[in-house]
Amino acid sequence: MSTTTTTPGSASAAVALSAVTKxxxxxxxxxVALDRVSLDVAPGEFVCxxxxxxxxxxxxxxxxxxxxxxxxxGIQVGDDARPGLMFQEPALFPWLTVGANVEVPLKLRGLPAxxxxxxxxxxxxxxxxxxxxxxxxxxxxxxxxxxxxxARTLAxxxxxxxxxxxxxxLDAMTRDSLxxxxxxxxTGRNAAGTPLTVLFVTHNVREAARLADRIVLxxxxxxxxxxxxxxxxxxxxxxxxPEVAAVAAxxxxxxxxxxxRHGH
Amino acid sequence: xATDQLAADTISGLDALEIASQQKVPGRGSRxxxxxxxxxxxxxxxxxxxxxxxxxxxxxxxxxxxxxxVAKDLRAxxxxxxxWDGLLTTGQRAAIGFGAAVAVGLLLGxxxxxxxxxxxxxxSMITALQTMPSIAWFPLAILLFQLSxxxxxxxxxxxxxxxxxxxxxxxxxxxxxxxxxxGRNLGARGLNLYRYVIAPAxxxxxxxxxxxxxxxxxxxxxxxxxxxxxxxxxxxxxQLTYARELSDAPRxxxxxxxxxxxxxxxxxxxxxxxxxxxxxxxxxDRG
Numbered sequence: 001m002s003t004t005t006t007t008p009g010s011a012s013a014a015v016a017l018s019a020v021t022k023x024x025x026x027x028x029x030x031x032v033a034l035d036r037v038s039l040d041v042a043p044g045e046f047v048c049x050x051x052x053x054x055x056x057x058x059x060x061x062x063x064x065x066x067x068x069x070x071x072x073x074g075i076q077v078g079d080d081a082r083p084g085l086m087f088q089e090p091a092l093f094p095w096l097t098v099g100a101n102v103e104v105p106l107k108l109r110g111l112p113a114x115x116x117x118x119x120x121x122x123x124x125x126x127x128x129x130x131x132x133x134x135x136x137x138x139x140x141x142x143x144x145x146x147x148x149x150x151a152r153t154l155a156x157x158x159x160x161x162x163x164x165x166x167x168x169x170l171d172a173m174t175r176d177s178l179x180x181x182x183x184x185x186x187t188g189r190n191a192a193g194t195p196l197t198v199l200f201v202t203h204n205v206r207e208a209a210r211l212a213d214r215i216v217l218x219x220x221x222x223x224x225x226x227x228x229x230x231x232x233x234x235x236x237x238x239x240x241x242p243e244v245a246a247v248a249a250x251x252x253x254x255x256x257x258x259x260x261r262h263g264h
Numbered sequence: 265x266a267t268d269q270l271a272a273d274t275i276s277g278l279d280a281l282e283i284a285s286q287q288k289v290p291g292r293g294s295r296x297x298x299x300x301x302x303x304x305x306x307x308x309x310x311x312x313x314x315x316x317x318x319x320x321x322x323x324x325x326x327x328x329x330x331x332x333x334v335a336k337d338l339r340a341x342x343x344x345x346x347x348w349d350g351l352l353t354t355g356q357r358a359a360i361g362f363g364a365a366v367a368v369g370l371l372l373g374x375x376x377x378x379x380x381x382x383x384x385x386x387x388s389m390i391t392a393l394q395t396m397p398s399i400a401w402f403p404l405a406i407l408l409f410q411l412s413x414x415x416x417x418x419x420x421x422x423x424x425x426x427x428x429x430x431x432x433x434x435x436x437x438x439x440x441x442x443x444x445x446x447g448r449n450l451g452a453r454g455l456n457l458y459r460y461v462i463a464p465a466x467x468x469x470x471x472x473x474x475x476x477x478x479x480x481x482x483x484x485x486x487x488x489x490x491x492x493x494x495x496x497x498x499x500x501x502x503q504l505t506y507a508r509e510l511s512d513a514p515r516x517x518x519x520x521x522x523x524x525x526x527x528x529x530x531x532x533x534x535x536x537x538x539x540x541x542x543x544x545x546x547x548x549d550r551g
Contacts, residue, residue, distance in 0.1 A: 065449055067448060067449065082451070085445075085446075085449040089442055091442045091443055091445070091446035093460075093464065094545040094546060094547075095464040095465070095544060095545060104447075104450055104452075104460060105450040105451055108452055108460070128275050136544060136545075136546060137546070138545065138547075139283065139546065140279075141278075141283055142282075143278065143279075143282070153449075156450065177275050177278060180271050184271070
């Protein structure tokens with residue numbers, strides 16, 4: 001899947017997309033989900049992909065995660081790391097306890113049992129669920145399950161985190177606190193010299209302005225990059241701060257214009 | 265640091281609010297009683313209806329004895345040793361026959377679920393096989409294996425394996441795609457995907473298949489023991505046949521009760537396993 005890119009400078013990128021095209025179906029029925037999307041994400045950068053429904057945001061993440069193959073162009077992940085992927089649903093294994101869920105990627109990587117135990121405890125502490133290792137996923141709330149999913153993804157020890165509307169199904173209060181958690185965790189990793197690159201898909205512009213270093217707007221059918229903006233607001237941020245609101249307003253205007261284009 | 269602590273407090277506060285009020289389990293004693301009394305009442309009513317029919321004189325006592333007569337015979341039967349001989353023979357056959365059916369069913373189901381060509385070729389045939397009354401296999405089985413245990417095992421496996429295979433196929437087919445994607449992303453490929461995701465996710469359907477397979481195996485075994493009478497064997501089915509030949513009606517009913525109870529007990533095991541899985545997965549309402 002890793003076709004070489006020709007873009008200069010992309011060798012240092014954590015994730016480099018060059019003219020990525022994805023077509024579903026053939027002939028007259030073919031649907032172009034992504035049309036020559038190029039994007040370089042720097043190590044430790046937090047990029048939010050924003051777009052209306054059907055813009056191929058999730059397709060893009062699947063491609064980067066290697067769960068699907070490109071129709072054209074190339075994707076390169078720095079150091080050939082395998083990115084971790086989080087979904088809107090926690091996708092926890094209901095037959096395992098919380099701790100055992102987090103342990104799965106560690107087992108698959110072949111870590112010895114003693115190391116696994118310590119690492120699971122550490123990861124659950126990171127998401128403030130240290131006391132819940134023996135619980136079952138169904139005993140937890142939606143927000144807690146999503147934190148377990150985050151811990152499980154982090155257990156991959158990957159430098160690249162792909163998040164597909166991970167907080168989309170949560171209530172506003174829980175979502176706010178998870179934004180804080182994610183920002184704290186990401187800032188901590190970057191400060192510790194083990195940068196965490198995040199590619200975060202959402203249709204919630206406020207959420208993007210709250211979290212991102214850079215917001216990338218995708219058009220719908222076919223998905224193309226139509227706008228990019230840096231979010232120069234100091235961290236830690238608050239979702240209700242005027243600076244975040246101003247960025248969100250700007251992006252919302254662009255998004256409205258794009259959606260309006262489809263109405264004619 | 266103070267803001268960090270505040271954030272942590274907020275998040276654990278939210279957690280506590282959201283998972284509170286989930287723990288109200290009634291006492292064990294009252295739970296058992298609530299589950300038992302309707303069954304006991306139904307049993308008492310059934311016994312009463314039976315006694316009423318006997319009192320009505322619809323059939324003579326030697327053909328249809330009352331519950332008390334049967335209870336006395338059942339007691340004699342249980343203390344005579346014949347019951348335990350029969351249980352040993354029949355239990356062994358059930359274990360071997362069902363075990364073989366499980367092995368065949370699991371392998372067949374896995375092969376059909378995995379290989380496209382096999383699915384196209386055998387998928388509908390397995391379902392067709394399931395609709396075939398197993399007793400209809402016996403004439404052929406007797407021709408192939410004469411009056412032997414092999415004939416019985418042949419029919420037990422043919423009766424039970426399709427249900428088990430179907431359970432496996434359904435289980436594998438209905439693994440949530442999201443869990444497969446999650447598993448693959450976490451590094452489970454090939455055989456590991458089966459071990460970590462597909463097999464556990466398919467377990468409830470497999471247990472349902474095993475339960476249905478047991479019902480078929482037990483019926484086939486009883487039919488087999490009635491039809492395939494092997495000299496010197498004292499299986500439950502043979503005892504039932506002999507009791508009929510001797511017109512020993514109380515014994516006929518006693519043996520029938522033993523067959524019913526045995527079947528129910530094993531079925532209960534599968535129901536327990538099924539409930540245990542569903543409780544672990546959070547698919548069961550408490551209370």
